[in-house]
Amino acid sequence: MAKRLKNSEEINKIRATVFDKLNRRGIWGPIHTSKENAIKGIPSHDIGAAKDVIDDAVKDGFLNLKPTSYGDQISLNFKKKEEIKAIIETYSYL
Secondary structure, three states: OOOOOOOHHHHHHHHHHHHHHHHHOOOEOOOOEEHHHHHOOOOHHHHHHHHHHHHHHHHOOOEEEEEEOOEEEEEEOHHHHHHHHHHHHHHOOO
16 A cells, blocks of 8 residues: 555545545546646645555556556546445545
């Protein structure tokens, strides 16, 4: 998981926050946004951890990665929709 955080609850809360933001904006499948847009609104002291959480979510298959000439773009993976919704419901309001 994220290297900058030791507490798994904090990691799950950041993951749920990022997933919820992407879900509310409809960033699923072919619709994508930059990693920077996905972490906007995260407190500045958690930005590094949020970047690590995004990288881990890509490795775990929760996020699709689309490399472009202007930077990496991400979107939520339709195949993991139920798991993503469960993470959002469980951890977003801690």
